[in-house]
Amino acid sequence: MIDNMRYLCFDLGNREFAIPLLSAKEVIGIPEVTAVPQSPSHFLGIMNLRGNVISVLDLRLKLSIKPVTSEENTIIILDLGDYNLGVVVDRVNSVQTVEKDKISEPPVVESTSKSDYITGVFRKDEKLILMLDISRALSVEDRSVMKQKNVKAA
Amino acid sequence: MDDFEKEIKIGFLEEAAQSVSDVEQCFLALESDPSNQENINKIFRLAHNLKGSSKAVGFDEFGAFTHQFESFILRVKNKELQPTEKVVNLLLRANDHVSLMIAGLREDLEARFDSIELLNEIKNYQESNGEVSVDASIAERSVEVESEPSIDFQMDPSMYDGMIPLAQEFSEENNSTLEVNIPTEVAAGPTLEESLDAIMDAAVFNLTAESANVELVPVPEVASQVAVQPLQNPEKSLSNSVGSTGASKSSVVEESIRVALPKVESLIDFVGELVILQSVIREQVIGKSEESSLLRKTISQMGKVGKEIQDIALGMRMxxxxxxxxxxxxxxxxxxxxxxxxxxxxxxxxxxxxxxxxxxxxxxxxxxxxxxxxxxxxxxxxxxxxxxxxxxxxxxxxxxxxxxxxxxxxxxxxxxxxxxxxxxxxxxxxxxxxxxxxxxxxxxxxxxxxxxxxxxxxxxxxxxxxxxxxxxxxxxxxxxxxxxxxxxxxxxxxxxxxxLTLAIVDAMVITYSDEKFVLPMNHVHETLRPTTQMLQQTVGLGDVLMLRNENIPIFRLGDFFSIKNSNAMTDMIALVVKSGPLPFAIVVDDILGQYQVVIKRLGKELAGMKGVSGTTILGDGRPALIIEPQDLLKRKVVSCFVPKTNLKVVRGESA
CATH class of the missing domain: 3.30.565.10 (Histidine kinase-like ATPase, C-terminal domain)
Structure with missing residues (x-):
């Protein structure tokens, strides 16, 4: 049983999120992205990462968070097993080691159905950091979105 | 089973599968030319190698079967058995069985196989035809008791005497059959050739130390040499020594190594990237007033080398x-x-x-x-x-x-x-x-x-x-x-x-409203600039291109992808696609050129996208989508009109 886990903390809008460090492969600046027609608005397109073509999604648009700044952007390249994706975030802050007992259940709010990708919260310097289940956050519709769209188009 | 054991087992299976397919033709050649000693030797070496290394990595059942297989082919090799049709058939079946076992073990390292029937057949054949082998000091003997099931033992002849009473005792105690086979070839003692084969084992199947041990125990004086020599120059020493015994090794095989395909693929990716980076540098330097001729020369040289490496890398898949x-x-x-x-x-x-x-x-x-x-x-x-x-x-x-x-x-x-x-x-x-x-x-x-x-x-x-x-x-x-x-x-x-390859395709890079797309050449039948006379708007059928004596539907590329473009069709270029059952035309803004592009699969998140077969990275380093025109057509429900009775259309109706 691992009691401590390392998390990558980043900003989306003025909120801070964390994902397990191991699910992030690297952090890069935004390269040129080729748009994919008829994709959802948070799907920015595809990029060339050293010879590999990777889809880029805007996590802020995906989670309906208003970006603070559109100038300084960063892409986190995720390794989610079958999926290699890049997600755009506002800023990458730090890597935190969090003890397991410091993580608490997310506070129950009224509209739980939309925030089931928050798996827990922890405090850092009096600030609350939300722990994100990134594949759940993305898979809500992304994985099948192209198919659904095509059915409609046909 | 620990990882190491797993690894050597998998390694063995890969090696074995390769050896089996290499020797396959020898079996067939044996039939047409039974007297060809070279083929028999090759088969013998296969069986021998498989036996030794399978036992070394712990496939006992496999080892037991190949041992019998080896004994059998040895009889043929020593001309004790004539390679008649029946013998060749048995050999082929044994070979099939070996392939079957390899395939089975590859799926499941613990797989078990029913080899008894074939083994018995081989054995029976040997017994019924093997009475000529009187020269062997110990003839094949068997102790049989009337009941089933049976167990086969293979052992060194020196252990034989002690084992018979033991075996009898065992069979009486367990009320079961015991059959003891003493293979004649072991009794004859290791010949020079066998020792050489053992050296070959050590060199070719350099899997574990045990593999050498297993084979070399009977000939310790050779073993000591093996330990030093094969590492120096196994290829040479082998061909020399084997040649001296008359066994064939006439042609020196070009050396090769096995490389995992993903490694080659990532090499291709990186080389592709290198070529792109080189062209970026070139753009930066060429045209600048302060360019130095050495820099320019070096960059163009680098481009050539890069292309060369790319060709080699791509050739590695072949x-x-x-x-x-x-x-x-x-x-x-x-x-x-x-x-x-x-x-x-x-x-x-x-x-x-x-x-x-x-x-x-x-x-x-x-x-x-x-x-x-x-x-x-x-x-x-x-x-x-x-x-x-x-x-x-x-x-x-x-x-x-x-x-x-x-x-x-x-x-x-x-x-x-x-x-x-x-x-x-x-x-x-x-x-x-x-x-x-x-x-x-x-x-x-x-x-x-x-x-x-x-x-x-x-x-x-x-x-x-x-x-x-x-x-x-x-x-x-x-x-x-x-x-x-x-x-x-x-x-x-x-x-x-x-x-020749599915990794690269000749393609056109086209633009539509500032977006670049890639269209494989094999779909494009012809390109033309449509004139007003050629275009006809029809009710219900959309635009029609009247091309010589054909009337084909014509679409804007953007229609499929909801990309707006207000250019008149007569200012655009029409690509006539005839690769599928229905010819049609797509209009695009411009054709940028024809390139060989490396196809990259779509990520799973995009896999459902119709009309796009993959992506590629263009010369400017940006990715682009590769269009699959037939699939594109499926995005639109087309009310087709068919110029001529077409087989595939008829087919569709009958289905």
């Missing part, structure tokens, strides 16, 4: 068709036996290279075409004689490169396709509407229709009418085509024309 071709020999042999036909089978161009993934995907279609030629193509001997032909049929499998494509031909000198008969059959089966007029070529293509078979009798070889349709679809899917040439009473040739 393998000769030989391995698949050799399998066909076996198929022809088996099928012709079954059908009682005399077939002479020739292979040409086995060295022709193609991408491994293509080869894997054409093997099944190739098997089908070859079986088909033997079964349907070649007539029975009586019919051939009646037609004044040589009673021995001739089937040829040939591979060659032509205009950047790989061509594989299966030709026979059989009865040929009867266009009239094909048409009649198609009408009967309702595949073709009555009254349809077909050219000879179109009639030949009927064989690709699903559920079509002209053979009256359905055999288990072919005749169910499912295969040809699958062959055709498989080949089309790869961007190839199957052509048929046939002359009645003279013979038929099936020609598969395939791309």
């Amino acid at each position: 393998i000769p068709v030989k391995s698949s071709f050799l399998k066909m020999q076996r198929i022809v042999r088996d099928v012709s036996r079954e059908l009682n036909k005399e077939i002479e089978f020739t292979l040409k161009g086995e060295e022709t290279e193609l991408d491994k993934t293509v080869l894997e995907r054409i093997t099944d279609p190739m098997v089908h075409l070859v079986r088909n030629s033997v079964d349907h193509g070649i007539e029975s001997a009586e019919m051939r004689l009646a037609a004044g032909k040589n009673p021995t049929g001739h089937v040829e499998l040939r591979a060659y490169h032509s205009a950047g494509k790989l061509v594989i031909e299966v030709s026979d000198d059989g009865g040929g396709l009867d266009a009239e008969k094909l048409k009649r059959k198609a009408f009967e089966k309702g595949i073709l509407k009555p009254g349809t007029v077909l050219t000879e070529k179109e009639a030949f293509n009927l064989v690709f229709a699903p559920g079509f078979s002209t053979k009256e009798k359905v055999t288990d070889i072919s005749g169910r009418g499912v295969g040809m349709d699958v062959v055709n679809t498989n080949i089309l899917e790869m961007g190839g085509e199957v052509q048929i040439e046939s002359v009645l009473h003279k013979g038929t040739t099936f020609r598969m024309v395939l791309p």
Whole structure:
């Protein structure tokens, strides 16, 4: 049983999120992205990462968070097993080691159905950091979105 | 099972699969030329190597079987057994069994196999024919008790004396049968040649220290040499020493290593990236006033080297068709036996290279075409004689490169396709509407229709009418085509024309409203700038391009992807696509050029996207989507109008 886990903390809008460090492969600046027609608005397109073509999604648009700044952007390249994706975030802050007992259940709010990708919260310097289940956050519709769209188009 | 054990086992299986396929042809050659000692030696070495290394990595059952196999082939090698048809058949079956075990073990390292029956058959054959081996100091003996099941023991003759009473005791205690075989070849003691084979084991199957131990225990004085020598120059010392005993090693094989495909693929990716980076640097430097000639020269040199490396990297995916071709020999042999036909089978161009993934995907279609030629193509001997032909049929499998494509031909000198008969059959089966007029070529293509078979009798070889349709679809899917040439009473040739690789494609880079797209060339039949006279708006059918005597639907590329573009069609370029059942045209803003692009698969998150087959990285380093025009058409429900009765359309209705 691992009691401590390392998390990558980043900003989306003025909120801070964390994902397990191991699910992030690297952090890069935004390269040129080729748009994919008829994709959802948070799907920015595809990029060339050293010879590999990777889809880029805007996590802020995906989670309906208003970006603070559109100038300084960063892409986190995720390794989610079958999926290699890049997600755009506002800023990458730090890597935190969090003890397991410091993580608490997310506070129950009224509209739980939309925030089931928050798996827990922890405090850092009096600030609350939300722990994100990134594949759940993305898979809500992304994985099948192209198919659904095509059915409609046909 | 720990990881190390797993690893050596998997390593062994890979090696073994390769060795088996390398030797396959020797078995067949043995049949046509039984006295060829070289083939027998090769087979013996295979069995011997497999035995030694399988035991070393812990496949005991496998080892036990190959041991018997080895004993058997040794008898043939020592001319104690004549390589009669029966012997060759047994050898082939043993070889099949070995392949089966390898395949089974690859799936499950703990798999078990029922080898008893075949082992007994081999043994019985040896016993019934083996009485000549009187020279052996200890003849084969067996202790049999009347009950089942039985256990086989193989052991060193020195242990033999002690074991018989033990074995008897054991069998009495357990009330079971015990059979003790003392293989004669062990009794004869290790000959010089066997020792040399052992050296070869150590060198070729350098798997573990045990593999050497197992084989070399009886000859310690040789073992001590082996430990030092093979590391220096195994290839040379082997060919010298083996040559001296008369065993064949005449041609020195080019050295090769195995590399995992993902490694090659990532090499290709990185080299591609390098080439792109080089072109970025070139753009930065060339045209600048302060450019130095040395810098410019170096950069262009770098570009050449990069391209060279790219070619080499891409070539690494290529393998000769030989391995698949050799399998066909076996198929022809088996099928012709079954059908009682005399077939002479020739292979040409086995060295022709193609991408491994293509080869894997054409093997099944190739098997089908070859079986088909033997079964349907070649007539029975009586019919051939009646037609004044040589009673021995001739089937040829040939591979060659032509205009950047790989061509594989299966030709026979059989009865040929009867266009009239094909048409009649198609009408009967309702595949073709009555009254349809077909050219000879179109009639030949009927064989690709699903559920079509002209053979009256359905055999288990072919005749169910499912295969040809699958062959055709498989080949089309790869961007190839199957052509048929046939002359009645003279013979038929099936020609598969395939791309050399699925990794690279010749493509056009096109623009539409500032977006770049890639369209594979093999889909583009022609390009033209449409004039006002050629374009016609129709009610309900959309725009129509009147191209010479054809009327084909014309679309804007953006219509499929909801990209707006207000340019007039007459200012754009039309690409006529004829790769599918329905010709159509797509208009685009401009064609930027023709390139060879490396295809990259779509990520799973985009896999459902219709009309796009993959992505690629363009010269400027940006990714672009590769358009699949046939799929594109599926995005739109097209109310098709067909200029001419088309086979595939008819097919669609019948389905």
